[in-house]
Amino acid sequence: MSIEPTSTIRVDVLAGHLGHLTESQKTAFATFQENLAKAQLYSPPQGQDEGGIISRPSHDEPTLLVALYEVMCRFVLPLCTYLPHRTAPTPISSVTTIIDLEQVTITSLWNWRRHLQEASTLATANYPETLSTIVVVNSPSFFPTAWSWIKPWFDEGTRNKVYVLGKDPGPTLRTLIDSRDLPKPYGGELDWKYEDEPFLDDAATEAIGSMPKGPAVFIDGKVEQAPSGSTSR
Known part of the structure; x- marks a missing residue:
């Protein structure tokens, strides 16, 4: 009896998010940005300074506000729902x-x-x-x-x-x-x-160890972060 070799499929859990877009998604997103800029609803980034460093967005950038809300909805609230709480099993929203x-x-x-x-x-x-x-x-x-x-x-x-x-x-x-x-x-x-840094009690420490650095989501009791170099399939 022969045994076929198994293959590993690498899945990007952050597929579709900024920094993890396919080429077609990047093209669509660029077109979307152009349309927003024409409507004066978006200010394109200023690019790089003389030293080649990417300019940091200001605190007023709507992008930063979106990032904060996304962290709240995709990581913080699911984590709090997973941890013991008085209103369980009602999700914390x-x-x-x-x-x-x-x-x-x-x-x-x-x-x-x-x-x-x-x-x-x-x-x-x-x-x-x-x-x-x-x-x-x-x-x-x-x-x-x-x-x-x-x-x-x-x-x-x-x-x-x-x-x-x-x-x-x-x-x-x-x-x-x-x-x-x-x-x-x-x-x-x-x-x-x-x-x-965020204070983690015993239950939170057991669930996630420490606060992740960079984009992350909390799904089914686990922190999901895209591995370096991964691609979506």
């Missing part, structure tokens, strides 16, 4: 966002207006109902005035999800977030600050 304005000036807030407007438009059009609550903490005295400028950019449903708190947000935040998961600066027990 929305997030609570804390916005800390402690170091913000009225000038910087005004300069962020385009970013905030783009974020609101993007979320409403493409990621509806992923936002559970927005909590603004350490709000300065001028924030009520600034909020009156910003409010029209958000639909009524989003505005109703915004809590504006002062210098002692702990009591309200603890009604929204478990104290052990709330960072100490905001009245919780978690020893974590903004500059730190």
Whole structure:
């Protein structure tokens, strides 16, 4: 009896995503970008500087906003759903966002207006109902005035999800977030600050080991990242 040799098929789990497109997909995407640029809905990247380094996009680039939402929807929310949680087996499909304005000036807030407007438009059009609550903490005295400028950019449903708190947000935040998961600066027990890497508890560490670097998705209890040099078939 002869045994046929087995073959290994390499599958790119990120096929169809930027950086993992086929030639026909690249052509279609380039045409799409050109059409957006003609409609003044997209600014092409500036290419390379004199040293040959690719210019980094600014924080205002809509591409970065899309990347953040994609990480949330394809990695963070599936991981949180997989981990033990009080509402299991109901999937976790929305997030609570804390916005800390402690170091913000009225000038910087005004300069962020385009970013905030783009974020609101993007979320409403493409990621509806992923936002559970927005909590603004350490709000300065001028924030009520600034909020009156910003409010029209958000639909009524989003505005109703915004809590504006002062210098002692702990009591309200603890009604929204478990104290052990709330960072100490905001009245919780978690020893974590903004500059730190994501904190993984025992269950999360067992599931993924450590936070992946680069594009990744969480599927069926596993982190999926495209191996270097892989192709889709």
